[in-house]
Amino acid sequence: MKKPDSSNSSIISRQSLAYMAVGMGLLSFSFYGCGGAGKGTNTPNKEASLDSIKVIEAKLKTIQTPDANVYNKAINAYTSFATNFPDDTMAPACLFDAANISMSLTQYQRAINYYDTIDKKYPTFKKAADCVFIRGFIYDDKLKDTAKARAMYQEVINKYPQDTALVAQARAAISILGKSYDEIIKEFQEKNKEQKKS
Numbered sequence: 001m002k003k004p005d006s007s008n009s010s011i012i013s014r015q016s017l018a019y020m021a022v023g024m025g026l027l028s029f030s031f032y033g034c035g036g037a038g039k040g041t042n043t044p045n046k047e048a049s050l051d052s053i054k055v056i057e058a059k060l061k062t063i064q065t066p067d068a069n070v071y072n073k074a075i076n077a078y079t080s081f082a083t084n085f086p087d088d089t090m091a092p093a094c095l096f097d098a099a100n101i102s103m104s105l106t107q108y109q110r111a112i113n114y115y116d117t118i119d120k121k122y123p124t125f126k127k128a129a130d131c132v133f134i135r136g137f138i139y140d141d142k143l144k145d146t147a148k149a150r151a152m153y154q155e156v157i158n159k160y161p162q163d164t165a166l167v168a169q170a171r172a173a174i175s176i177l178g179k180s181y182d183e184i185i186k187e188f189q190e191k192n193k194e195q196k197k198s
């Protein structure tokens with residue numbers, strides 16, 4: 001994604017943020033997956049847990065319409081693995097997938113809890129910055145808690161400055177916090193008018 005220029009001619013709308021957050025989660029869920037091989041010892045319990053994840057992931061790939069029962073089984077399989085094998089390298093990926101599925105079920109607080117667990121227990125997880133950003137998005141767009149959203153977006157900026165694309169998105173999100181869609185559109189139109197005059 002292009003970094004927004006300083007004139008704010010490319011204001012990111014809440015709808016764009018929603019698509020982006022869901023997209024990050026779905027792409028991660030589709031391609032990242034928790035059911036791959038991780039580091040750690042293999043025990044019969046672990047193998048059974050991995051087998052149940054593989055079965056539910058296969059089921060998730062074949063369903064044509066959302067199925068809350070299947071989604072909840074997936075969440076349970078992922079969180080069970082992460083709980084039983086917290087030191088396994090797959091544990092944070094399992095929690096990430098559980099959080100993404102929770103979002104698709106509109107279980108936003110549940111998703112926040114999983115993203116928060118990743119942030120606290122697995123700070124070096126490669127999608128840790130995404131976890132903080134998505135929490136900000138949920139607070140902003142779904143739970144309408146602008147104070148918590150601002151804190152999460154600011155945490156992305158402060159804690160992950162090397163992720164320039166995500167930092168730019170966090171700054172853009174902060175700039176539209178608390179504004180209605182109409183206010184965002186009006187602001188965008190006014191800036192475009194000013195740019196045309198220049």
